[in-house]
Amino acid sequence: MASIERTAYPRFKRNPTVKELRDIYSVTPGENQFAHRVARGSVPVLSLLVLLKSFQRLGYFPRPKDIPVAVINHIRSCLNLPLEIEPNFQSKTLYRHQKAIREYLNVTPYGKEALHIATSAIYKAAQVMDNPADLINVAIAELIKEQYELPAFSTLDRLARRVRTLVNYQLFHTVLARLSNEEKHKLDELLETSDQKRKSDYHYLKDLPKSPSLSHMKDLQTRLSWLTSFIVDLQRLLEDIPNSKIKHFSSEAKALDASEIKDFSPPKRYMLLLCMIHRSQVTTIDNLVEMFIKRIRTIHKKGKEELELIREQHRSKTENLISILTEVLEATNIHDDDASAGKKVKELIMAKGGIDALKSDCESVSTYNGNNYFPLLWKFYKSHRKSLYRLVKMIEIDSTTQDRSLVLALQFLQDHENRKIEYFQSDLDLSFVNEQWRNTVYVGKDTGLIHRKHLEICIFSYLASEFKTGDLCVKGSENYADYRDQLLSWKECEPMVIDYCEELGFPSSSTDFVHQLKHWLTETAETVNLNYPDNGQVLINEAGEPVLKRLVRRDSSSSSKELESTIVQRLPERNIIDVLGNVEHWTRWTRHFGPLSGSDPKLEQATERYVITSFGYGCNLGPAQTSKHMKNAVTPHMISFVNRRHISAQKIDQAIRDILNHYNQFSLPKLWGDGTTAAADGTKYDLYEENLISEYHIRYGGYGGIAYHHVSDNYIALFSHFIPCGVWEAVYIIDGLLKNQSDIQPDTLHADTQGQSTPVFALSYLLGINLMPRIRNWKDLKFFRPYKNARYKHIDPLFSDVIDWDLLETHWQDLMQVVLSIKAGKVLPSTLLRKLSNESKKNRLYQAFRELGRVVRTVFLLRYISDIKLREQITASTNKVEAYNGFSKWFFFGGDGVISENDPEEQEKRIKYNDLVANAVIFQNVVDMTMILWELINEGYNFSREDLVMLSPYLTRHIKRFGEYVLDLENVPPPIEEGHRLEIISTL
Known part of the structure; x- marks a missing residue:
């Protein structure tokens, strides 16, 4: 059975807040009138309204005993009834009340028609989805849309499973019918072992790519040849099977051993193996191209190093030739007679080795005098x-x-x-x-x-x-x-353009769109120019270079420091695993973890296993060390099993989302930020060298990958990626906001120099995101004029080029096609931004995005130099994400901080596990700080709102990273027998 907690099936909250009670369960005058028309007397009216408000919230009639007391009390208070009046759900009136409520809300009871609608919706969704929880959610959404009463959860669960089984059965047998006997035999052989072959070929499908060396690239080529020749016509066999299904079946197969796959029926077994082979082909091609790019880059790097080495070797020749030239010039200057001067010059040349030798040295030096290392490659x-x-x-x-x-x-x-x-x-x-x-x-x-x-x-x-x-x-x-x-076709995009442009305040035609941009840039430039004399923050010197005054650092007040010190002293000591347990109790974040099938976990004490696994991987202890920390209460195998079979990166994101949503309900974080802004920054994590993602990073030093965090202005981490060191971080900056599905939804994003480029500015603008980075060398960037003849009295030296408005108008349709495809979930921003680099000379999309980005970035830079509050906000936000980097790494203490996994999926999970632990500690800290603040208020301690604003949840002094270690001197070790100390040596 699927877990009800992983679905959208409506349920009562255990402890609804006052705001939720007021917003959801308050009785309107119309509802009050309806109740009094149907029922007579205080008790029947209260009973009817409790049923009505419960049905409005849930979409079905709950069992009376499941209705929270807080809901009944709130509805009673809305009716101004005394506390002794209790609802009475008698069977003879219950049916009449339910019928009246359905008529009042125009809702149809669940019956054959509703069953048909739910079945059709699930059947259609099951063609591309596989998780029962997702299928149940589709049925719920369709029934609510068609205004049908929801059935019991068990009804939807059985229906989803039957339909999913039917759809998968059809897919399995479709593929089975296409397989020849020879292909079936080959697939069966994949799972076989022998005395000579200890591991089956199936394990070969799971092999991970290694470092991008030439020998490893050859190994991958051999692997691709084997994969493509193993099943020659794989595309025909998997024709019409949705890619999402192929990915799901492949993930299921990857988590299983060969012996476990053998236990499946032949149709399912062959489907899993074929999907695994298909995904292995795709990833091998991707890895080969990645290795090819890195090998070419290495060849060029060695060519540059060789050029520098040759230059160093030729340095003595260069110096010798310069000294000869100096002597020639002196001899020419001394002798007035040309004949005497020529004779002296000739003598000098012969003395230094002769014409041929010196000419050879000149050619040798001039050959490598420039930066052209290509001939050396x-x-x-x-x-x-x-x-x-x-x-x-x-x-x-x-x-x-x-x-x-x-x-x-x-x-x-x-x-x-x-x-x-x-x-x-x-x-x-x-x-x-x-x-x-x-x-x-x-x-x-x-x-x-x-x-x-x-x-x-x-x-x-x-x-x-x-x-x-x-x-x-x-x-x-x-x-x-x-x-x-x-991308969506323009035919698909066209109906969405007007609504999308209206939502973001864009004109819905190319001409008006360009006109609005031109007016925006012109108005901003003129305003900054007009206010320049009174600005006092930016000075343009005689060389035309802008100089910004340094921001004055704001130190914490003595009262805020005293408050923080008082809070830290009162914080209770906690260890990490207890924190995770507490936060799980409050938020139920482990509800998202479970088998790939979507069923309820069949583990004993599943919640405890999930908390322990999250602790072990989030702190980088690994299964063995985690098991020892837990006094072997759980085996390393069980921890590893739970991680592989029950937890994915997507499920960790969903667990973090629950923590974020509950965190957002506290009032203290709202003093630190309203959640409308976020900052993105990367920090390096060490990796082993023998994997494809690991690269040497000059800026950070050492081999590794980048954890790219998006942190809200209220300190909580919203989303994280794990990316290669060599990639420009801005490629992934927008993904984090779009993938963040929590209640905290920023529309302004800060970053550092790595988090911006002209295409990123353009795409952010089209998605309604205000990109405001802290750019290191901002004065080296170009400012663009709105038109050629635009001149400004004070800030004119800033501008060096003009926007090509015709280019933007020409490619407006391409820009809208991209952004609508992203909003529709067809493509990720990072997929496009990887393509829209400075080297995209042929790409018309790059040219259009670059031109739009020039407009947006110029406006931002003009605002940046003229608005001190904006600069302070950017600095404060980027400081928060940098602080989070250190805070989260503090919990990543196991294994010397090195991610030991070579699987990119597991590497991504390690970073997300770490985010889960860090966010849980932030959540616990806010709970503890809130309790302490209430205690201080009750004790008469005075503090101001400004004092609270200066606080931070990144507190670790009270956290015991390594748990409890109990010293028991009563546990006496066995004695060391005399003579045993040297017994081994004496036997050698």
């Missing part, structure tokens, strides 16, 4: 050559733009792979290469002669670049697929 590329050619043959590459010159150049390379000549004549279209590559690839100007080796490196380098920008796509990939396929 062959040395590092040649060992990769065979593997790179093999890779581009294994994957299907296509262009996402009209420009196919790079694809054709790659085809040309493949056709001439085995040619050994150094140079060849060709009219190959190399319009995609820059001037530096052109000078390297071509031998001389206008000769048409191409250097074969340099051409190969050039084309593979551009392949890597355009995979990143999305100008090239790979068939069968997920991360490098054609992003255009994920």
Whole structure:
């Protein structure tokens, strides 16, 4: 049976707040009149209204004993009835009252028609969903929409399971009918072991990618060859199976061992294996392309290092040539006679080695005097050559733009792979290469002669670049697929444009949209220019450079420091696992954890297991150490089992959402922030080197990945990603806000320099998000004029370029298509922003987003330099997220703070577990601080609102990270026998 707590099935709250009672259960005059028409007497009227308000809240009639006393008391007070009046739900009047309520609310009882509606809704949803809780929610939503009374939860649960079983049975048998006997035999062999083969080939499907070395890339290529040849026509077998179903069945298979999959019936077993193979193919292609990009990047890095080494080696030659030139100049200056001067110069040259030697030194130095390291790349590329050619043959590459010159150049390379000549004549279209590559690839100007080796490196380098920008796509990939396929068509977008633009205050036509932007930029620039003399915060010097006055640091008052000290002294000592248990009791966050099937967990003491598992992984202890901390009350295997089978990253997000929603009900956090702003920042976590996500980060130092946190202005963490070190953090900045489904919904987002770029400013603006980052070198950024002739008396030196409004108007439809696709959940912002980088020269979307971003960023920068309160707000918010980074890491104390998992999914879960622990401690701290503040008020302690504003829930001095260790001196260890100390040594 599915857990009712994981569904949207309406239930009474155990302890409704005063506000909830007032908003939900207050009796309106119309309802009072209705009750008095139907019932006579205080008790029947009260009984009827209790049923009415309960039905309005739940959508069904609850059992009388389940109605909270607080609800009855509130309704009684609305009617001004004495406390001795109690509702009486007699069976002879109950049916009449229920019928009257249904008529009053125009609700139809649950019957055959409702059953048909619920069944149809579940059947349709089950084509793409699999979790029973999700299917039940679909049925609930449809029944409420059609104004039907909800049946008992068990009825919906049985219905969802029957329909899901039917749909999955149909899918299983559809695939089974397509399988040949040979393919069935192959799939069965996947699960077999032998004396020679201790592990089945099924485990090979679960292998994780290692570090992006050449040997590991070759291993992945071998793996892809095996996967594609194992079941040749996999696409035909899984045709018409929704991708969401494939992912679900693959996740289910990944969590199981070969012996467990053998226990399934053949139809389900074959489906799970095929989905696992399909997902393995997709991820292997993604990993191969990722490795290809990183290997090309490594080749270029070594080329740059080689150039620096050569320059260092030539430094003595350069100095020698400069000294010779100096002597030549002096000799020429001393001798007035040209003949004498020439003779002296010749003698100097001969003395320094002669013309040929010096000429050779000049050529050697001049060759590597610039920054062109491309001619040096062959040395590092040649060992990769065979593997790179093999890779581009294994994957299907296509262009996402009209420009196919790079694809054709790659085809040309493949056709001439085995040619050994150094140079060849060709009219190959190399319009995609820059001037530096052109000078390297071509031998001389206008000769048409191409250097074969340099051409190969050039084309593979551009392949890597355009995979990143999305100008090239790979068939069968997920991360490098054609992003255009994920967008809604304009035909689908067109009906939504007017409503969306009205919601965000945008004009719904390209011309008016551009006009509004132009007016916004013009008005902002003119206002800042007008107020410049009175601003006092920004000064533009004679060189045209803006200089901002430093913000004055606001120190805490003595009263706020005294209040904080008093609170810290009174905070009760707590250990982490007790905190998690307390918060679970208050919020029931473990309700989201359970088997992938969506059923209730069949674990003994499931809640306790979930709390222990969250503690172990959130503090990075791992299963073994967690088990020891719990005095072996739970085995390491059970902790690992719960993590793999019952908890996913999505479920942890849902658990955190429950904590956030309950946290949002406290009044103390509302003094720190109203939840309308948030800040994003990344912090590095160490990883082992043998995995694909781990990279060396120059800014942080060492190998690892980035935990990218979104933290609300009231200190709680809303969402987190785990991303590679090499990626620009701004790519993921919008995802966090869109994936945050809690009651705390910010519309303003702060970040640091890594959290912004022109495309990010543009996309934030279109999504209604105010992006306001703290940019380190903001004065180096360009300010754009609204039109060419715009001039400003005071701030004119700031501007250096003009907005291309025609470009924006031309691509307005493309911009709206993207943002509506994101709002519809078809594509994530990070998927697009990865493509919209500075290297996207061909991508029309990049050009449009860059131009819009220039408008938005210019407006922001003008506001930033003229508004001191805005700068203070940005600084305060970014300081909070930086403080959270340190706070959350304080709990990540196990395993020396190193994430030992190589699986990207498990790495992501570690960060989310850590967020769960950190947020639980924040929640507990707010509870304790609130209790202490009430005690202080009752004791007559005086403090102000400003004192409370200066408090923070990031308190750790009262937290015992390592739990309780009890010293028992009564437990006497066994004696050490005399002679045993040297017994082992004496036997050697």
